[in-house]
Amino acid sequence: MPVSFAEVPTGVSRILVYGVTGSGKSTAAERIGERTGLPVTLVDELTWLPGWVPVDVGRQRELIAAVTSGDRWVLDSAYGTWLDLVLPRAELIVALDYPRWFSLQRLVRRTIMGAVTKSPRCNGNTETFRQMLGKDSIVRWHFRSFGRKRDRIRRWSESPDVPPVLTFTTSRQLEAWLSQVQPS
Incomplete structure (x- = not known):
């Protein structure tokens, strides 16, 4: 059910950050972790091997099950192939429901900068212009x-x-909420 900022449950210790590609889920999860002291798991670290080789789905499920069996966590996404492991354990969903133009410009900017700087992403993987334009492009x-x-x-x-859903339609809303978040 949707919740307002004032209705966010206190003592929440298992949070799923969910949104479209490029919405800033990882950054939001890290910020939530900083504010709450909850451990953050960046899903791409568990789902991509070096060379952008995907981790086998069965292994992904094992890794996510290990994370979500804990009492305290923040996940920065949930893939459909193992969403069934996350939703029953999550206590709050932080949903980033930004307009397409906003998330797309973030994604393109991040991808171009990654290709230029070769700064490592998950497991040392780097972006390339070829990937950005290829059929498997992000x-x-x-x-x-x-x-x-x-x-x-x-x-x-x-x-x-499903757990309560806190939906943000702008990054300003998210920032306002984050400024109010207290340690768990």
């Missing part, structure tokens, strides 16, 4: 997954079967 993934992820956020917001 930018293309944004277009393929945007509607599905946004629909999921909106369904969750109306469902009593």
